[in-house]
Amino acid sequence: MRNANRQLKLKSRPVGLAGPDNFEESIAPIRQPGDGEVLLETVYLSVDPAMRVWLKEDPGYVPPVEIGDVMRAGGIARVIDSKIEGLQTGDFVAARVGWQSHPTLDAQGLHKLDLDLGSVEDWIGPLGTTALTAWFGMREVGAIASGETVLVSGAAGGVGQVAGQVAKLEGCRVVGIAGGAAKCAFIADELRFDAAIDYKSEADLTDAIANVCPEGVDVYFDNVGGPTLDAALANIRLNGRVVICGRISQTAADELYGVKNVGLLIGKRIRMQGFIVSDYQDRYDEARRWLSDKLKAGDIKQRLHILDGLEKAPEGLTMLFEGTTTGKLAVKVSD
């Protein structure tokens, strides 16, 4: 196996949820790096909702993963052999490694980890792209201010848990929406959100939000879309902001949910805005320093949900959309 690059390739485009049936494993020889390239050993793979979008024939903002391609994925890897200046054997990098054990990549998109900021696990978690998404989405797009009421959906997920904690640290009152008592206990008790709403146990989510936010919501950070967005919109205050970060309820849906409360944007002067974290690429260092400081001070907690083995990656993608994970989902590929 020493010369084997294990790969998981797209076999068929998923209808509905993506999962093991849509991928097949194969072995390729490890390719030695040429000039300007690096041979890596994948350590962690990040599992993110956006990956389901990349599997569509027309994702809209990036090219699709084609049938027969190694599945696209970000992750953390160890340098085995480097023909890139400044990278040495044993260094760790964040990269778009894909679902494979031993990728050979060029320098583009490689980021050498500064382990003074945090551990390798921290770099998949609270210093990783998921956390950066939360940080820029909440601060730059949401433009939160101290004293405001912030509502986060998918609050126990990878982005949501950091988004809520960032808002707390900025002096906001934070309410999280999550599915099930365990997730709600996690965000209320461990992450110290001010309130948690279990959407699975509420007859009317609009009323449930109104009950814990009687004066309304200043910023809604949306990770799920669908009817939750409508319920949140019904509770937004004057000059409120809606951060459209994700829409996991819609990504694999047969039919898109129609949002009825868009008209409220007028009277309430609501700004609703979408973003992609890579728009802020030139400010990643600033965000990572902030997150690292809070992490070292014990002010940010991060739960990782780790699956063991490359072969678990497709199952992870299913679990993400079934809502059976808590915290940031990652696959451990090697030690």
Next chain:
Amino acid sequence: MRNANRQLKLKSRPVGLAGPDNFEESIAPIRQPGDGEVLLETVYLSVDPAMRVWLKEDPGYVPPVEIGDVMRAGGIARVIDSKIEGLQTGDFVAARVGWQSHPTLDAQGLHKLDLDLGSVEDWIGPLGTTALTAWFGMREVGAIASGETVLVSGAAGGVGQVAGQVAKLEGCRVVGIAGGAAKCAFIADELRFDAAIDYKSEADLTDAIANVCPEGVDVYFDNVGGPTLDAALANIRLNGRVVICGRISQTAADELYGVKNVGLLIGKRIRMQGFIVSDYQDRYDEARRWLSDKLKAGDIKQRLHILDGLEKAPEGLTMLFEGTTTGKLAVKVSD
């Protein structure tokens, strides 16, 4: 009749379209102005989509018009008798006069017309609140830039015709959506929009927009909401803006239309924002000077649709929602 203030009062809350059945006429004695008040003779009443919203039990952002109240309406009036400093008999003012011939009002919300900027008719049209709505919505909320492609719905209406012309004058390519060949001819031939789409004759509005905007739309100025908003969203480019100004298709609808394309905000980084013109009240003079200059230079054309007589106001409200008016709708109450 000399001591008679003709009034139209709300008799019943409309279901669906508002019209003559919902109002009743009565005569009140003219009230002489006390200190700080002015007696007016209404000249023009503005008829605007927002008025239908004010008739709901809970308009959301302003108090409702109650049963038995004189219908709320903006307009232009002549000063008959003034106990307000700086206002004299014969002056013209813009004010929230309501559906009545001889209101007695206090100074709040009164604006003395500067007839150097334009005529009394101009003040109901291209210098009036409708035009200001278009100007601030397009420039401040839409943040248009020269060379961009701008799409306007309700393009032959009071706001739409000015919105499109403002964008043209700022160097944009402007496409209008309107209902019927006559309105489309008006915006293309008279207002010189670059293209007009007759939504009534198109099988698929999304495709129709794509055909005339093959590279997409930078700014969509929405006066109608509903399925038109979905069709526009499907055509918005990267970093596009959607100005939610009005939603005449939804205001009197039995059931709200669900907007399916909200998810596109993410990948396209779209900003969708609502506003109310009065947020920009302290900058009205700046906008009026701009509009007056363009008007005098012949660079802005304005079509008024005038109904004759106070008693026509309820019918006007119906016509507005039936789409049977072209240009800015107003009721002439006196000469």
